[in-house]
Amino acid sequence: MTTADFLDRAVADPIGLITDLVADAEDELGPEAIRIVVTAVAGGRAKSRRLAEALATRPAVLTDGLSPAPRAVGDLLIELRKAGALAISPSVCADRGKSLRSLQRQGRDWYCSVCVKETTQCAACGNTRRVTFRDRKGLPRCSMCPDHDDRDPVTVIQAVITAIAPGAERDAVAEALRRSAPHRATVPLPRRWDTGARARRPVRCRDRRLVLRRLENQNLTLVTCRQTDLERWMTGDDARHRREAGHFVRWALSQKITRDLSFPAVRWNGPSQAMDDEARWDTARRLLHDHILKPEDRLAGLLLLLYAQWPAAISRLTVDHIEETDGAVRIHFGAVPVDLPGPVAELALQQVAARRSHAVLARTDSPWLFPGGQPGRSISVWAMGERLRELVIRLAETRSTALFQLATELPAAVLARMLGIDITVAVKWQRAAAGDWAAYAAEISRRDSLHNHEVEPATRRPDPRNG
Incomplete structure (x- = not known):
C-alpha cells in the first residue's frame, strides 16, 4: 500500500490501520492484544485518526521512538511496552536520548522530567530555582514567591471597562460582577x-x-x-x-465550610411505586416471538427485562462473555455465569455469529457483542438506551421491576454474584422485596429431592423465557 492508501484508511478505519502497523513491527503481541492497547490509547474518532495519520506518515517511530510526533504516539509506545512488546521502541528523550516510561512534551518533541525543568533567577527573591509560573509582567517566579495583588477587583475591572466605555459607574460594574460570578468568594473550592x-x-x-x-x-x-x-x-x-x-x-x-447545619440523607426503603410485573412479562414475550424486530435489539431488551442489566452493562459485553459448553449457553454478568433459556440462548449465539454494527450493515470482527459505529469500539450507552426506548421499554422502571422480582427468588449473595451488582445493593433489594434465604434454601432442597425435573413447583408462574 502507498502512503496515500494508508492516509485514506486512517480516516475510514484508524484502529485497524494502527493495529496492522504495530503488528508488522511486533512479533511478541498478538493482533487482539495490540488492538486492546490501541483502543485504550486512541480515544475518540478525531484522536484515533490523528494517531493513525502520524503512524502512516512515519511508521519508523514504532522502532526508533524518536520525536517530533504527537503525544498520542508516545503514549502508545509506552503502553505497548507495558503490555510486553519487545520490538516496539520506548519513547526517547529528544535531548538526552534516554528511554522514557513517562514523557513531558514541549512542542512536538518528547523530553524526560529532568530536561523540562526550567531553572532561572526568580524575579521576586533572586534565587535560581525552578520556574513555577510567570507573573503579570511575564517575569519568572518560583513556588515560594506568589504574585499577590491587593487591589480591589471591582476597581481593577472598572478601570478596564471605563477605558472602553467612559462613564461606567462603579455600582453598575459591581452588580454585573456579582451576577456573573456571585459565589466564587462565598464557597472557596480546593x-x-x-x-x-x-x-x-x-x-x-x-x-x-x-x-x-x-x-x-x-x-x-x-x-x-x-x-x-x-x-x-x-x-x-x-x-x-x-x-x-x-x-x-x-x-x-x-469540608468544614459550615458547622451548624444538618441535612441527613434519606434511607432508601424500596421502590416508590408499584411494580408492573405483568407488563414486563408481556414485553418479554413480544421480544421472544416478534421476528420483525432486529435480533440484536431483541437480545438487548431481554437482558434488561430478565436480568436487570443497565444499558451501560449491556454495551460493555464482549463475545467472551458468552460461552457454550455441553449444549448449554451461559452468559457472564458477574462472577457466576447464568444459564440462558433456549430462545434467549439462540439469540445470543446468533448475535455472536453476526455481530453487526448499528452503523455498518456487514459483519464486523469486533470483540464487542454489540459493536458501535466506530471501528473497534462498542455501542455507546446513549445509543443502546435509545434503541431500547424504541422497543417501548422504560429503562429505570423495567430494571427495578426485574430486580425486585429476582430479589424475591434469590438470596442477596447469589444475586450479586450472578448479576454483577454490589452486595449492598442486592441486600437492599432483598429487604425491599421481603426475600427470605430460608425459603430459597427450602426450594432448592425440594428440587434436589425430586427425581423427575420436569415437574415444576405449583407456586411458580409460567416463564415466557422458555417460549
Whole structure:
C-alpha cells in the first residue's frame, strides 16, 4: 500500500490501520492484544485518526521512538511496552536520548522530567530555582514567591471597562460582577477541584448553585445560615430540589465550610411505586416471538427485562462473555455465569455469529457483542438506551421491576454474584422485596429431592423465557 492508501484508511478505519502497523513491527503481541492497547490509547474518532495519520506518515517511530510526533504516539509506545512488546521502541528523550516510561512534551518533541525543568533567577527573591509560573509582567517566579495583588477587583475591572466605555459607574460594574460570578468568594473550592476534571468534584455545580442562590435571596451565606433557616426553607411550599440541596449541605459539612447545619440523607426503603410485573412479562414475550424486530435489539431488551442489566452493562459485553459448553449457553454478568433459556440462548449465539454494527450493515470482527459505529469500539450507552426506548421499554422502571422480582427468588449473595451488582445493593433489594434465604434454601432442597425435573413447583408462574 502507498502512503496515500494508508492516509485514506486512517480516516475510514484508524484502529485497524494502527493495529496492522504495530503488528508488522511486533512479533511478541498478538493482533487482539495490540488492538486492546490501541483502543485504550486512541480515544475518540478525531484522536484515533490523528494517531493513525502520524503512524502512516512515519511508521519508523514504532522502532526508533524518536520525536517530533504527537503525544498520542508516545503514549502508545509506552503502553505497548507495558503490555510486553519487545520490538516496539520506548519513547526517547529528544535531548538526552534516554528511554522514557513517562514523557513531558514541549512542542512536538518528547523530553524526560529532568530536561523540562526550567531553572532561572526568580524575579521576586533572586534565587535560581525552578520556574513555577510567570507573573503579570511575564517575569519568572518560583513556588515560594506568589504574585499577590491587593487591589480591589471591582476597581481593577472598572478601570478596564471605563477605558472602553467612559462613564461606567462603579455600582453598575459591581452588580454585573456579582451576577456573573456571585459565589466564587462565598464557597472557596480546593485548588485540585478548580483545575481538575469535573468527575473528581465531590458535589455538582448545579447543587451548589441551587443552595447558594436561595441563601443569597434571603441575604444569608453558609456561615450565617442557621438550622432554623434551612428547615424553614425545606418545609416551605416553594421548596424544590431537596435531594440536591442535601448533597451540597453534607459536602459543606465535610469540608468544614459550615458547622451548624444538618441535612441527613434519606434511607432508601424500596421502590416508590408499584411494580408492573405483568407488563414486563408481556414485553418479554413480544421480544421472544416478534421476528420483525432486529435480533440484536431483541437480545438487548431481554437482558434488561430478565436480568436487570443497565444499558451501560449491556454495551460493555464482549463475545467472551458468552460461552457454550455441553449444549448449554451461559452468559457472564458477574462472577457466576447464568444459564440462558433456549430462545434467549439462540439469540445470543446468533448475535455472536453476526455481530453487526448499528452503523455498518456487514459483519464486523469486533470483540464487542454489540459493536458501535466506530471501528473497534462498542455501542455507546446513549445509543443502546435509545434503541431500547424504541422497543417501548422504560429503562429505570423495567430494571427495578426485574430486580425486585429476582430479589424475591434469590438470596442477596447469589444475586450479586450472578448479576454483577454490589452486595449492598442486592441486600437492599432483598429487604425491599421481603426475600427470605430460608425459603430459597427450602426450594432448592425440594428440587434436589425430586427425581423427575420436569415437574415444576405449583407456586411458580409460567416463564415466557422458555417460549
